[in-house]
Ligand SMILES: CC(=O)SCCNC(=O)CCNC(=O)[C@H](O)C(C)(C)COP(=O)(O)OP(=O)(O)OC[C@H]1O[C@@H](n2cnc3c(N)ncnc32)[C@H](O)[C@@H]1OP(=O)(O)O
């Protein structure tokens with residue numbers, strides 16, 4: 291591995307170690323393996339896999355990775371320096387990271403005198419010896435060492451001479467990287483710039499190959515407690531740091547670590563540094579969603595660069611301009627990071643939103659068409675009554691088809707009735723729905739039970755339609771949300787029901803609004819089935835063509 295071009299930066303991902311220190315995040319060995327391989331594909335050169343001496347899961351993880359190694363990344367175990375007044379060679383934790391069988395290891399040591407005297411309860415000299423012995427021992431075992439200077443910035447601010455002594459000790463002992471950590475996340479960018487510049491002056495930062503360099507390179511590891519983690523990492527890089535540590539989606543202890551999903555595009559697209567390949571940068575959005583799926587945390591829809599809303603345009607003025615030139619309201623092209631532009635429909639829309647939506651549905655509509663204005667007016671009127679089409683794009687599509695006289699009537703609901711039994715002492719209610727539907731001029735009457743009125747209604751409707759449209763057997767109701775819009779008016783409150791449906795490949799959301807919760811739900815359920823049929827027949831048509 292060599293670093294020559296001055297614009298080359300080394301990314302170090304710690305999702306599998308510091309990321310898992312986030313409250314509420316827990317992963318299995320299989321999850322860790324899947325994430326490691328995905329980060330490898332993304333082109334991250336260093337992946338911190340965990341602390342093998344600290345728990346059996348991390349020991350297993352490193353062993354299993356040996357059987358199915360990464361393609362390009364260095365997998366790195368993490369550990370502290372030896373404890374006070376012990377021999378490095380006798381430390382079980384250090385034996386555990388050696389047993390992980392990697393080329394690189396990361397150890398963290400104390401930079402802040404307060405931590406030495408109060409945390410470790412040892413002398414400042416012994417702390418220096420702990421750093422030196424540990425690095426020398428790991429090097430004697432053939433490992434390349436990354437030294438994380440914990441609490442570097444706080445330590446430097448309190449006692450700069452001692453803090454500098456700790457990293458000079460690490461450098462002399464042979465660490466190849468000195469990573470300055472803003473462990474408590476309280477430092478501001480101007481302080482980072484100043485302090486990193488001092489370190490670079492003191493330590494030197496020659497451009498040379500990693501394996502030959504006697505002078506360690508400087509890295510940065512920042513936390514987000516002041517919401518400065520990304521800004522601080524950028525400030526450090528601009529001051530000369532060559533390694534950037536962070537995590538996918540910014541997961542990490544307390545408020546998280548520097549978010550690589552923001553750092554990488556900022557470094558690469560804005561500042562011109564080279565971190566990962568262009569074809570890898572456009573996997574960033576997918577990687578962010580993959581990791582959130584594996585760790586079972588809902589993705590942040592508003593995350594910069596990779597969030598679903600990162601390139602979503604809602605205001606009519608924005609949509610009008612973006613349609614003419616995306617640069618007007620987008621700082622980068624969404625495709626560069628694997629994301630996509632979305633046009634959101636709402637009461638804040640103008641004709642441009644409607645036209646863009648029509649285009650995305652394959653319909654030609656222009657600003658002078660009277661239907662375009664009608665669609666906009668109808669949508670705004672419905673929004674004023676409680677509809678929210680940005681959350682129910684399928685219902686908006688049906689509204690457009692209707693206005694353009696393209697809405698196919700697959701069936702017509704003539705009426706329905708729902709009865710609920712609430713029996714004292716029974717925890718669940720039984721509901722029975724009867725429904726009358728007309729299909730191709732034929733009336734069908736069906737009844738079905740469900741554990742709630744909406745489930746019963748959905749079941750009765752499907753029963754009535756299944757002989758005409760067998761494909762609805764593949765549709766499922768995946769989510770159902772209800773919101774009371776003017777809760778202060780008691781029973782006269784308006785209910786908004788959102789139903790999410792799916793067919794195994796796609797999901798779509800429909801909406802219903804009424805002062806009757808059943809009526810609102812019924813509208814959303816019916817449109818959900820109708821839209822599913824529409825998708826099915828559109829796909830059929832395309833296939834036949
Ligand atoms: C800034 C960071 O994020 S550092 C990483 C933090 N991550 C974690 O702590 C997660 C994994 N940790 C663990 O599983 C456990 O804490 C272990 C296995 C490491 C240690 O467990 P225990 O031996 O029971 O100790 P405990 O967690 O109570 O205390 C930490 C010990 O590490 C010592 N320690 C802390 N930093 C260092 C260091 N840089 N070098 C050596 N020892 C250190 C503390 O002084 C304390 O020692 P003591 O118990 O002799 O006083």
Ligand SMILES: CC(=O)C(=O)O
Nearest residue numbers: 398438440441471473
């Ligand atoms: C090492 C580390 O995770 C920190 O100092 O924050």
